[in-house]
Amino acid sequence: MDLATLKEACSQYKKPTEFKPSYGTAGFRADASVLSSTVFRCGLLMAMRALKTGSVTGLVVTASHNPVEDNGVKLVEPTGYMLDQAWEVWANKLAAADDADDTCAVIQELFQAEDIPYGSGTVMLAHDTRPSADTLVKAAAAGVAAMGSLPIACGLLTTPQLHWMVRQCNARLKHKEKAYFEALATGYARLVSGTQALGEGLVVDCANGVGAAKLQVLADRLAPGMAAELRNTDGAEGRGLNESCGADFLQKERRLPAGFHDVPDGARCASLDGDADRLVYFRRHGSELELFDGDRIAVLAALLVMNILKMLPATEQQAPFTVGIVQTAYANGASTAYIKERLRAEVRLTPTGVKHLHAAAEEFDVGIYFEANGHGTVLFSAALVQRLHELGDESAPAKALLALVDMVNQAVGDALSGVLLVEAALRRKGWGLDQWAALYTDLPSRQLKVKVADRSVVATSHAETRVVSPAGLQLLIDDAVAAAPQGRAFVRPSGTEDVVRVYAEAASRAAADDLARAVARAVHATTAGVGPPP
Numbered sequence: 001m002d003l004a005t006l007k008e009a010c011s012q013y014k015k016p017t018e019f020k021p022s023y024g025t026a027g028f029r030a031d032a033s034v035l036s037s038t039v040f041r042c043g044l045l046m047a048m049r050a051l052k053t054g055s056v057t058g059l060v061v062t063a064s065h066n067p068v069e070d071n072g073v074k075l076v077e078p079t080g081y082m083l084d085q086a087w088e089v090w091a092n093k094l095a096a097a098d099d100a101d102d103t104c105a106v107i108q109e110l111f112q113a114e115d116i117p118y119g120s121g122t123v124m125l126a127h128d129t130r131p132s133a134d135t136l137v138k139a140a141a142a143g144v145a146a147m148g149s150l151p152i153a154c155g156l157l158t159t160p161q162l163h164w165m166v167r168q169c170n171a172r173l174k175h176k177e178k179a180y181f182e183a184l185a186t187g188y189a190r191l192v193s194g195t196q197a198l199g200e201g202l203v204v205d206c207a208n209g210v211g212a213a214k215l216q217v218l219a220d221r222l223a224p225g226m227a228a229e230l231r232n233t234d235g236a237e238g239r240g241l242n243e244s245c246g247a248d249f250l251q252k253e254r255r256l257p258a259g260f261h262d263v264p265d266g267a268r269c270a271s272l273d274g275d276a277d278r279l280v281y282f283r284r285h286g287s288e289l290e291l292f293d294g295d296r297i298a299v300l301a302a303l304l305v306m307n308i309l310k311m312l313p314a315t316e317q318q319a320p321f322t323v324g325i326v327q328t329a330y331a332n333g334a335s336t337a338y339i340k341e342r343l344r345a346e347v348r349l350t351p352t353g354v355k356h357l358h359a360a361a362e363e364f365d366v367g368i369y370f371e372a373n374g375h376g377t378v379l380f381s382a383a384l385v386q387r388l389h390e391l392g393d394e395s396a397p398a399k400a401l402l403a404l405v406d407m408v409n410q411a412v413g414d415a416l417s418g419v420l421l422v423e424a425a426l427r428r429k430g431w432g433l434d435q436w437a438a439l440y441t442d443l444p445s446r447q448l449k450v451k452v453a454d455r456s457v458v459a460t461s462h463a464e465t466r467v468v469s470p471a472g473l474q475l476l477i478d479d480a481v482a483a484a485p486q487g488r489a490f491v492r493p494s495g496t497e498d499v500v501r502v503y504a505e506a507a508s509r510a511a512a513d514d515l516a517r518a519v520a521r522a523v524h525a526t527t528a529g530v531g532p533p534p
């Protein structure tokens with residue numbers, strides 16, 4: 001690392017004076033026009049993370065489900081997971097530095113504090129379909145290069161693809177995009193071999209994002225075994241990205257996506273988000289949407305895995321393998337009750353954000369984590385995988401579970417591998433959507449957003465289920481909840497949008513809507529709401 005070169009590069013990426021970047025639920029996000037300095041500095045950071053760990057790291061330029069004008073960065077650990085939470089402090093410090101001198105001072109502080117060896121690391125870079133990608137990927141590459149490290153531009157990829165590639169690369173395994181499709185497709189083929197194809201094809205809303213092109217490759221590989229018709233696949237120049245479509249739109253608005261009002265009633269449909277790390281299923285009843293959200297996908301995955309695990313030969317020396325399902329407070333209460341009472345599996349609750357769910361899921365031999373919005377995956381412990389290899393080809397259940405390990409992205413939630421997971425689970429059970437829907441009935445729920453002067457004044461505890469500040473807000477929420485049959489509600493500041501989020505559920509649709517509105521009004525009144533009260 002040459003200090004003069006570094007300083008010169010830093011001086012090219014000045015932070016706009018008014019811009020106060022903050023590492024949120026999944027990295028930095030903002031209007032693309034202010035982000036160059038942040039992304040450049042994330043390039044610096046991930047080069048240092050590569051040096052610290054002696055491994056390859058990654059960076060994806062994406063703002064996921066946000067509107068097309070936004071952009072952002074997701075930062076990838078050598079394991080393929082999200083950036084180590086202890087380093088988020090450094091990400092914030094670097095992003096906040098005013099000028100080149102400040103930036104270099106933070107870099108030197110980080111080198112000392114973390115005892116980072118000097119040298120040259122490697123950072124893999126990817127981006128989604130946003131028109132601002134070019135400029136921002138260049139900024140990221142400039143950051144990596146300014147540290148004397150090597151940026152590898154991997155081009156247009158889904159977020160989970162890059163996570164997977166980084167993980168495989170560090171494990172010295174095949175890690176090109178081709179290998180990704182190979183792993184998913186062959187895993188799926190092994191898992192469904194001997195089962196009947198599902199009656200009708202799947203129709204997928206691709207949110208006009210990067211998932212469209214990538215899922216097409218996968219579907220072509222699997223044809224005719226898996227028939228999929230892709231819609232909302234435009235995406236050129238970011239056209240239509242997440243606009244009235246995509247997993248986030250469906251889950252938050254509870255409406256059919258654009259371009260789906262003519263699919264046959266009841267047809268099996270799925271929806272990805274803009275960077276294809278979220279997945280929900282749905283079907284149309286007239287103009288109404290029936291949603292199969294992340295909670296329901298988690299339940300289906302648990303049923304699949306638990307069924308196969310039960311068939312493994314028992315060993316005297318070994319305790320049974322543990323299965324845990326990790327949710328957030330956004331999980332529908334009916335799904336949690338089903339998992340506890342019917343599946344008799346352990347449920348863990350964590351704050352919002354995959355980084356929290358992922359860490360909790362790692363504590364089980366099979367850790368199934370899904371956010372209600374469809375972001376999640378299934379993790380398998382090294383001990384379980386080793387046992388499966390020992391059992392080898394002789395054991396059909398071991399073979400099936402090993403196929404799952406290959407097919408289900410072990411780095412991060414992945415809508416493409418998620419589609420295969422759901423399709424395989426339904427096929428192995430011989431189920432259609434009716435049987436899946438009949439497992440339990442969702443409690444009616446409603447989510448609202450409240451714009452406030454400063455969302456950071458809202459602080460929470462108990463996995464975001466209680467408000468600590470502003471004073472008095474929790475009491476108002478408690479009163480509103482007490483008045484609603486089977487009511488439950490909570491609020492938290494979003495980490496990806498400039499809003500406070502409200503969640504409410506209750507015994508009836510009207511009661512859930514009323515509760516959400518009452519809580520939104522309480523937020524608006526106690527937190528300097530912007531505009532008229534909700």
Ligand SMILES: CC(=O)N[C@H]1[C@@H](OP(=O)(O)O)O[C@H](CO)[C@@H](O)[C@@H]1O
Pocket residue numbers: 025026064330352353354371373375493494495496497501
């Ligand atoms: C209620 C909700 O869906 N929140 C989402 C959203 O975070 P917020 O901090 O709520 O804006 O985006 C995150 C990143 O995709 C995702 O992990 C999270 O679940």
Ligand SMILES: [Mg+2]
Pocket residue numbers: 064065273274275276277278
């Ligand atoms: Mg996403």
